[in-house]
Structures are given as C-alpha cells and as structure tokens.
Amino acid sequence: MLHEEAYKNPPAGLWNSFDLHRKELENQELNPVFDENSGLSPEDLEAGFNSFAEELNGKSPIIRKAFLFEYVLKNSRIGINPNDWIANIFDHQNLIPKYNNQQRKEISEKKIKKARDTLRYSEDHAYYSAELDLGHISPGWRYMFSNGLKGLLEKADRERAAKGEALTSEQADFYKSLEIVYNAIIAFARRLSIMAGKLADNGDPAIRLRMLSVADSLNHVPENPPRDFLEALQFSFIMHQMIEMEGEFVRSMSGFDRCYFEYYDSDIQKERLTKENAKELIKFFFTKFFARTRGAANGKNFYFGGQKADGSNAENELTFTALETYHELNTTDPKLSVRIYKDSSDRLLEAAAKCIRDGRTGIVIVNDETAIPAIMSRGKKYGMTLEEAREYLLIGCYEPAIEGREIACNMSIKINLAKSVELVLNRGKDLNTDNVLGPDTGDPEKFSSYEEFEKAYFTQLEAQVKNATDAIMAFEPFWAEINPSPVLAGTFIDCLEKGLDIGRGGPRYNNTGAMGAAMANAADSLMAIKKTVYDDKKYSMEEMLRMLKADYADYEQERLYIMNRLPKWGNNNIALDPIAVRIAEFYGNLVNSIRNKRGGNFTASLFSLDHRHKLGKKTSALPDGRKNGESLSLNLTAYTGMDREGVTALLLSLAKIDYGKIPNGSVADVYLHPSAVMGNDGLKAMKSLIKTYFSLGGFGIQFNIFDANTLRDAQKHPEKYQTLQIRVCGWNVYFITMSSEEQEHYIKTNVHAV
DSSP: OOOHHHHHSOOTTSSSOHHHHHHHHHTTTTSOOOOTTSSOOHHHHHHHHHHHHHHTTTSOHHHHHHHHHHHHHHHSOEEOOTTOSSOOEEOOTTHHHHHHHHHHHHHHHHTSHHHHHHHHHHHHTTSEEEOOOOSSBOOOHHHHHHHHHHHHHHHHHHHHHHHGGGOOHHHHHHHHHHHHHHHHHHHHHHHHHHHHHHHGGGSOHHHHHHHHHHHHHHHHTTTSOOOSHHHHHHHHHHHHHHHHHHTOOBOOOOBHHHHHHHHHHHHHHTTSOOHHHHHHHHHHHHHHHHHHHTTSSOOOEEEEESBOTTSOBOOOHHHHHHHHHHHHHOOSOSEEEEEEOTTOOHHHHHHHHHHHHTTOOOEEEEEHHHHHHHHHHHHGGGTOOHHHHTTEEEETTTEEEETTTEEOOTTSEEEETTHHHHHHHTTTBOTTTOOBOSOOOOOGGGOOSHHHHHHHHHHHHHHHHHHHHHHHHHHGGGHHHHOOOHHHHTTOHHHHHHTOOGGGTOSSEEOEEEEEEOHHHHHHHHHHIIIIIIISOOSOHHHHHHHHHTTTTTOHHHHHHHHHHSOOTTSOOTTTHHHHHHHHHHHHHHHHTOBOSSSSBEEEEEOOTTHHHHHHHTSOOOTTSOOTTOOOOOTTSOSTTOOTTOHHHHHHHHTTSOGGGOTTOBOEEEEEOGGGGOHHHHHHHHHHHHHHHHHTTOOEEEEEEOOHHHHHHHHHOGGGOTTOEEEOSSSEEEGGGSOHHHHHHHHHHHHTOO
C-alpha cells in the first residue's frame, strides 16, 4: 500500500520521476538485473527442473504441472528496480512453456500424428492452419480482485467439501493444484516484498518510500484484495506474469476504467493520490507491457467505456485520466479498445479520436450495439444472459469474450477464403503444385453459368471449413494434458464450482474461433469470373486458366484490365457487394453451426491480421489480378489500392455484412491523410465517420493516419521518426523497425498504387 509519507510528505524525486527513468524502464526486459544470491543459477534451475519433472512421472498432468510451477517460483532468481513502483523481475527461463511445448510435441507425435500431418499439409498449401490457441485468453480479473488468491482458495475449499463422497479424483487433483500454485504465488510475492524492504535501506529518501510502498503492497497482494490503486496495479501485473509463465498468453487486461476505478477514486477522495500522481503510476504500469514487447509482439489489450451489466454507462474519470496518459506516453503497447454505444459520451469518442489523430493509432473502436447481439447469438444456446454479454472484453485485437466466463480460443483456425476460388479452377487441387486439397467440383470449362461456378465455390468452402474444424477437434481433447492451467482456471468461478480445469470444459462458455481471411480477394475474384467469363465473355474459362497458370506472364494488359476496369470490393458497388455478403453469410452460418469438443461452438470472424502475408505466399495467381505469392487483402478492407471511391464508399460496402453472423469479431481498416483530420473540424469529421459506420451496423474500426511523403522521409532519416507508429493489423509497431518490404507496403497502400 502507498506509504503515508509518499502522499503526505513526499521527498524530492519520489514523484515526477518517470521521464528520468523511462529509458531503463523500457529496457528492463532486455537487460534484467537479478540478485545472484536470491535463487539458483539458470543452469542449476533448469537441471533441477528437469530432474524434478522426472520424479513426478506418474502423477496426473495438472498435479505435475503445479509442482513444477511451484519449483520455479521457489528457486528462480528475482530482482527489483528501486526506481520502479511495480516489482516484477524473476529469472524463470521459460521452463514451464518449454515443458508445455514438449508435452504438445509428444502428444502430436504419439496420439494424433495423422491430424498433425494433415494440418502441416494444409498449412503448407495455405489452405487453412489450426492449433490449440493458448494465446487468446483472459482471466476473471474482477473476480480475482474481489477475492484475492486467499479468497479463491477458500472458495475452492468450500466447493470441494460440498462435493463430499461425489468428489472425483480429477476434481481432487484440480483443487489440490490450486493450493499448490496459489500458495506458491503468495510465497513468491513475499520474497519480492522482503527484497523491496531491504532496498528501502539504501539511504535515498525517494527510494526508501517507494520500496516501503512496494514491500507493503507485495505483502498484501495478490494474497488479498487490493486496498489502493498501487496494489491493484501490482496485483494485475504479477498475476499476468504468473499466467503467462504457466503457458497462456494473456491477451486482455480487462476494462481499465471498470477494474481500477474504485481504487483510483478512493485514493483521490482520501487525498492519497493526486490525478498527476495517478497518471505517473499508470505510466509505470503501461510501460511494463511495452517493455515486454518493445513493439515487436501483438501486445496487451485494455478496453474502455461501453455498457455495464445493467446497461448503464461504464465511463468514469479514470477513463479519461488513462486516455490522457496513453496520449502522453506515445508507445506502441499496450493497445486499447474503446467501446461505444448510444449513451456513450461525446467526450469519450473525442478522446479516442484525438489519440488516433495524433498518431497514437493503437486503438480500435468497437460498436456495442452490434457486438452485444452478436455475442448473444453464440452464447444464448448455452444460457448466456444479456447482463453477461454486456460485460464482454476484447481479446487480442478485437475478438470479444465474456470476462471470467469464457475461453474463446479466438485464433484457433485461419481459413483462406480466396483459396477455394483457386480450388474451383483446378478441380480441388492447388494450382501451383497440383496437390489435392478439396473435392473435385467438376471441370470449370464446362460450367454453363456464373451461378454454377459460385455454387462450386461454396462447395469448396464448406469442405475447407469442415476439414479445418475436424483437424482442430482432434487436438482439443488433449488440451488438459498439453497445458493444465490451474493458475488461470482458479480465476473462473465455473471452474471452481465444477472442479474442472480450462481444458476440461471448466468455464461456462468454451468456444473456438475460426478466422476467415482474404474476403476482398475472394469476392473480387468471383466478380472477375462473373464479369469477364460469363457476362461479357471477354475471356473464355480456358483463357482465364491459362493466364493464372502463367502468373499473368505475357498477359500484363489483361491483368491491368482486370485490376483497373472491373468492380472491386470496398467501393459500394451494387454488382459486387452482394457477392461479398453471400460469402460472409455462408461462412458465418457454416462455422457457427459446428460444435467443438470442449462443450461449445466454433465462432466465425472475418479478418486476416498479418497472416495475409504467409497465406499469400502459397496462394496462386487469382482472377482478381493478384499475382502468385503476393500478400492477400487485409482484414475486411479492399485489396491494396482498390478502394478507389474513398473511405465513405469503403465503409458503406463493409456495413452491408451482417455482423450478427460474425460473432468472433471483425474490423474496418481506414487510411486517412493527416490533412483530413487536422484541427477541430478534422476531429468532428473523424467522429462523424465512426458514428455513421456504427449506425449502419459496423462492428469495429481502426485507423492509420500518415502520408507517403512522411514515410519516405522516415526511410531516409529514421532518427527523426523514432515514435512514428503504424497500425499493422490489431497492434502497432514503430515504422522504422519494419522491414523495407513492409514499409513499402504501407507507402503503396497510402498512395493507392497497384
């Protein structure tokens, strides 16, 4: 807890010190400092871990995992930066994730080799990819905060006792594993507390008070519920670390204004913190996440605003304090989501728009009016209430899940929607290799109409989805062996009540996400076939196939005609847009109808993220004019340079999709020139654009705001553009850290060049 002297009589250097130490804080994960006397050397830690793992052979996977987790926390070296308000450093050597990967490898090779080989074959041809998605989860943050680990253990004890003689061995092991891991975390926090207490004796008054505050906080949390804002931040980060060390990637940190407001407000009211001091603590906290990624990974998602369970507005003063802080930091991580609905304040939308306009583009804005009904559509059959749906958080980039109730596995499957066009053209075979992927839908040269061709496309897409879902369902039953998750599971009330782990269907809702990529390429390719082969008869199907197999070599004029003279997705075209709508509807209905092996459903999303590059490398030339190996389209937007009618037309196209059928999320990517959003008029125009899109039923929207000349200058003079951010997909990076190929892509996109 914040030491009394820290707010009543703070010495010089205690506050307003973030900028002074910012560089070392941002580099703390690159250059961690450990006390060599606080634990085993890395070599001894690993040797002891491996020896202990052998000793534990024969015990259940979850008990074995729990004891290994405890071993690492007891024996790893720790460290604390005396200039930091939040302690976190320990040298765990990623031993638990390595152990998980070994379990995954053994199970893949021994128990599901056929499914693994099928997955590899499909991925090698950019048909689909699938995996157990342990990287898109979020714990029950507020449930954890309200109980502390001690409260969660007490709840587990009550549930275990209530089961009496009906308690199974699996449930007994689950509850025992919670005891092991949570007591290990409490003991670990006390190790850090003792170290902080010792650091308080170094003689510097500012360090003394900071370390006394850290020591007191860690002696209380995460064992107990937080008492103030500092403890809430410390609790959150240490549990984030524990869950990630267990083997899951925490991709949502909850609603910042919901999770932390009571602690912030109490401190402000009791004059333990000023607003400026609170902002400084937020800077230290947010920088923890930036330090872990340095802009190189997909980041941590905090969301703001939206509806509470009762439908009231969740905004509060912390909403705006945090957004101000985010603007001042100007880092690529964490990333933010802002939920908007009919009662959201204009102040919230303006604060978000101002951040984006000013280059802090790591923000996605999501429409509650569309998202909540979509979430209900996938959860109502399992008893989901409207109150639960209103408490959704954004996992990863923009995928929704119910906090503390749902394991959504949002990125389990990635499906290349354009690949099925290629397969229709080659009777179910990859056009580059002639290897079989889908069913033989007949000789395309003998199709008598476009309708017959489109029907064959949907036949291929249906097989593609079925093959992908079958593949991941071969893996799902082995989740509990590959990655037992007691640290995470204990934060889910349903897991505690059932006595079941995450991988055993413990959470109330257990869904599996299926990403549909390259919508624009699929729709544009079908339109090209319709227009050139059937409607205008400009090319025969034989000629189209010849051009594609030649990768348009010696057919550049034909390719340019296809690229520049035919309708393209993203231009509000009345001939093409219905094709895209049919793809989205068919895909959504199909995916959402399939049950998974964890007691839930598959759920459809429409985006591509950076997978469009990898998928594109193994996708042949397409009828839309795209050449073999080139990247596919980004998320739901038009193919690069093809949104010729401007942003309004783009959004009108995207708004025609029924996002109720896409409950796992989607996003509109908008590129604007800085001149379009300058000044108050620019902000008004930006807010109007968002409101218009949402009024038409759009799900989410994100922006890049830059001009090609600036990017060119940044290539020549990177030292002048250290903080120039690019919105990649669902996360940001600094432009100067990108490869020259990636930089060229964004320049090309900005100038709408083909």
